[in-house]
Amino acid sequence: MSQRLAGRLIVLGITGSIAAYKSPEIVRALRAEGAEVQALLTPAATRFVSPLTLRTLTGHAVDADLLDLLPDGRIGHIVAADSADAILVAPATAQWIGAMANGLSGDVVTAACLATAAPVVVAPAMDGDMWGHAATQSNVARLQEAFGYVLVAPEQGLLASGSTGIGRLADTTTIVDAVIAAIGVAPVREPNAERRPPTVPAGDLSGRRIVVSAGGTEESIDAVRILANRSSGRQGIALAEAARDRGAEVILIAARVSVPLPDGVTIVRAMSVDALNTALRAALLPPPLGAAVAPVDAYLATAAVSDFRVAGGPAAEKLRRGDEITLRLSPTPDLLGGIAHELGARARRSTLLVGFSAEASATPRAHEKLQSKDLDLIVANDVTAPGIGFESPENAAEIIGADGAVTRVGPAPKRVVADAILDRVAALLTSRAGE
Ligand SMILES: Cc1cc2nc3c(=O)[nH]c(=O)nc-3n(C[C@H](O)[C@H](O)[C@H](O)COP(=O)(O)O)c2cc1C
Numbered sequence: 001m002s003q004r005l006a007g008r009l010i011v012l013g014i015t016g017s018i019a020a021y022k023s024p025e026i027v028r029a030l031r032a033e034g035a036e037v038q039a040l041l042t043p044a045a046t047r048f049v050s051p052l053t054l055r056t057l058t059g060h061a062v063d064a065d066l067l068d069l070l071p072d073g074r075i076g077h078i079v080a081a082d083s084a085d086a087i088l089v090a091p092a093t094a095q096w097i098g099a100m101a102n103g104l105s106g107d108v109v110t111a112a113c114l115a116t117a118a119p120v121v122v123a124p125a126m127d128g129d130m131w132g133h134a135a136t137q138s139n140v141a142r143l144q145e146a147f148g149y150v151l152v153a154p155e156q157g158l159l160a161s162g163s164t165g166i167g168r169l170a171d172t173t174t175i176v177d178a179v180i181a182a183i184g185v186a187p188v189r190e191p192n193a194e195r196r197p198p199t200v201p202a203g204d205l206s207g208r209r210i211v212v213s214a215g216g217t218e219e220s221i222d223a224v225r226i227l228a229n230r231s232s233g234r235q236g237i238a239l240a241e242a243a244r245d246r247g248a249e250v251i252l253i254a255a256r257v258s259v260p261l262p263d264g265v266t267i268v269r270a271m272s273v274d275a276l277n278t279a280l281r282a283a284l285l286p287p288p289l290g291a292a293v294a295p296v297d298a299y300l301a302t303a304a305v306s307d308f309r310v311a312g313g314p315a316a317e318k319l320r321r322g323d324e325i326t327l328r329l330s331p332t333p334d335l336l337g338g339i340a341h342e343l344g345a346r347a348r349r350s351t352l353l354v355g356f357s358a359e360a361s362a363t364p365r366a367h368e369k370l371q372s373k374d375l376d377l378i379v380a381n382d383v384t385a386p387g388i389g390f391e392s393p394e395n396a397a398e399i400i401g402a403d404g405a406v407t408r409v410g411p412a413p414k415r416v417v418a419d420a421i422l423d424r425v426a427a428l429l430t431s432r433a434g435e
Contacts, residue, residue, distance in 0.1 A: 003034025004180045007188050009196055010035045011084040011118075013109035014054075016044025017091035018160040019125035019169040023049050026090055027057045029176045038197040040064070040080060042096065042107040052244060052264030060197050063108045072198045077108045079197050081115035083190035086179050089113070090152070091125035091169045094136050100147075101139035118189060119182040123152040123175050128165020152178045203247025204426045209296045210248040211283045212240045213303035215255035217273050220314035221327065229304050233257030235356075235395055236302035238414040240265050242422055248297075253279045255303050273306055273332045284339055284351060298352040298425050301336045308332065337373045345374060346402060352376040352428055354421065358383045366400055377401050377424055399424050 010030050014023045023039070030037050039054040041064040051062040063076030070076045080087070089096065089109060096109065100122075105111040113120050122143060130136060131154060143149040152175050157168040169175075190196055214236020216229040233254060240252040241262045250265040255276060261267055270279040284296055308329035319325060336355055343349040354377045357366035366380035381397040395417045396410030401424065409420040 003032075005030060005085075005183075006034030007191070008035045008085040008183065009038065009083055009190065010179060011038050011040060011080045011087045011112060011197075012058075013040045013087055013089040013092075013112065014045040014049060015042045015089065015091060015093040015096040015109060016048060017093045017125045017169070018048065019091035020045050020048035022169060022172065023090070024053055024057050025172055026088075026175060027054065029172045030088075030179070031057075033176060033180070036060070036196065038063075038080060038084075040077065040108040040112055042109055044093070044095075050264045055200055056247075059199050061200055063197075066106070066108050066111055070198055071200075074198075076197070077111040078115055079195070080108075080112045081118070083196045084112075084116060084118045085186070085189050086119045086121060086183050087113055087116055088121045088123070088175065088179050090121075090123035090175055092122045094124075094126050094130045094133075097122070097124060097136060097139045097143065101142040119150065120147070121150040121152060121175070121178050121182050123170050123178075124154050124167075125169035126154070126167045127159055127161055128163065128167045131165070131167045150178055150182045203245065205243055205422065205429075206247030208243075208248040208298070208429065209251070209294055210243045210425075211251045211253065211280075211296050211299045212236050212243065213253045213255070213276065213280065213299075213301055214240065215257035216304040217255045217276055217306045218271055219273065219306050219309035219332075221310055222315040222317065222319045224318050227306060227309065228256060229306065231256075231304035232259055234259050234393065235414045235417065236300070237262055238418040239300050239302060239421065242415060242418040246422060246426070251283050251296075253283065253303070273309065273335070276303060276305065277333065277335050277338075280335060280339060285342055296351045297429055298354060299339070300354045300421070300425075302356050304358065305335055306332055334373075336375075340373045340375065346376060352425060352432075354379065354425065356381070363398055363400075366398070370400060370402060375402065376428060377421070379421055397421075401428075
């Protein structure tokens with residue numbers, strides 16, 4: 001079959017409708033027709049579909065922030081407006097249609113449409129009553145009659161609210177056909193790739209599966225009290241974000257954290273040592289026979305795991321104020337050591353294991369931990385040094401390999417430390433593949 005959009009650039013504007021989950025399918029259909037696709041998202045749309053997914057599927061930098069420049073410094077909505085062969089807004093919300101009808105350029109999608117000479121195709125999706133409202137209908141009429149936009153009318157069917165009515169996003173094939181018809185035989189507007197939106201290179205962890213644990217575990221003392229630690233989860237979250245941005249599929253197992261969890265990664269919550277152990281074993285150990293799960297390429301154990309818990313388990317009821325209490329603590333199991341043992345000797349296992357040694361004067365203890373647990377890398381940081389470590393946005397670390405090679409990084413933002421650690425992980429994975 002000939003590709004009807006070969007050589008074309010289609011800018012896909014996505015707005016905050018539940019139907020935004022269909023946008024990856026629209027991207028695939030446009031690409032199957034030979035188009036290059038760039039995604040522009042309203043802030044609301046980013047709540048429904050991840051910019052990372054769209055960046056990965058389109059191979060282009062996603063623009064979701066009107067006041068942010070593209071990675072190469074150009075103004076995203078102007079580049080999109082000037083180089084698109086068509087702008088497709090799918091799904092289009094009632095809010096977006098109203099803003100557009102009135103020329104309000106408060107998001108990248110309206111701004112690009114206002115600035116373009118390309119045909120604009122609009123595929124609304126919303127609740128049936130919203131679609132039927134006189135305001136929506138008059139706004140849609142204005143887009144068609146005053147601006148010449150092509151409308152791909154929503155369809156009758158079951159809506160997200162559970163009711164039936166007109167408001168479902170049109171079928172992907174109908175939308176793609178409308179884009180092709182809108183372009184017709186017009187010449188390609190911007191054949192020069194350098195003037196089109198920038199592409200993103202595949203990251204050095206593309207195709208890798210990486211598990212990161214982050215935060216501090218907590219152990220119950222009684223029905224309301226816990227033993228916890230001061231880990232904020234920042235370093236683990238920075239690692240998960242950096243691995244994601246370098247193309248990896250990331251599973252973030254998060255205990256107690258004091259910063260927001262990232263998007264674009266699979267999040268598993270595990271608050272206690274036992275819950276963390278269960279989550280880690282599910283993610284890292286070979287599945288039961290017959291289950292097809294891709295192996296994990298690396299596990300980065302940043303979580304601060306409680307070393308102790310209340311011996312004999314927590315009190316069933318809230319301990320009363322005023323009583324003098326003695327807490328007897330017993331040691332918790334060594335989770336990373338246990339996983340390392342079950343995965344087998346370093347030379348034979350397929351998952352790289354990266355430990356963290358967070359103690360004062362970390363380095364001698366880190367070497368000992370690296371060897372006793374048979375890890376591939378250990379990251380040693382002195383959590384007692386002022387300005388780095390727990391709760392701080394910065395860190396300084398020594399990254400020590402099983403081969404003895406040491407990288408020193410920081411004091412620097414935790415994202416910089418994360419990328420230095422991932423540089424070592426990526427190099428080890430590459431050298432392993434070449435063995
Ligand atoms: C779960 C959920 C689903 C929604 N789906 C739609 C929808 O399909 N169509 C619509 O017009 N608005 C929908 N909304 C409301 C929009 O998200 C809201 O009007 C938002 O301001 C749209 O912003 P935007 O047009 O700038 O993307 C939905 C809201 C929620 C919470």
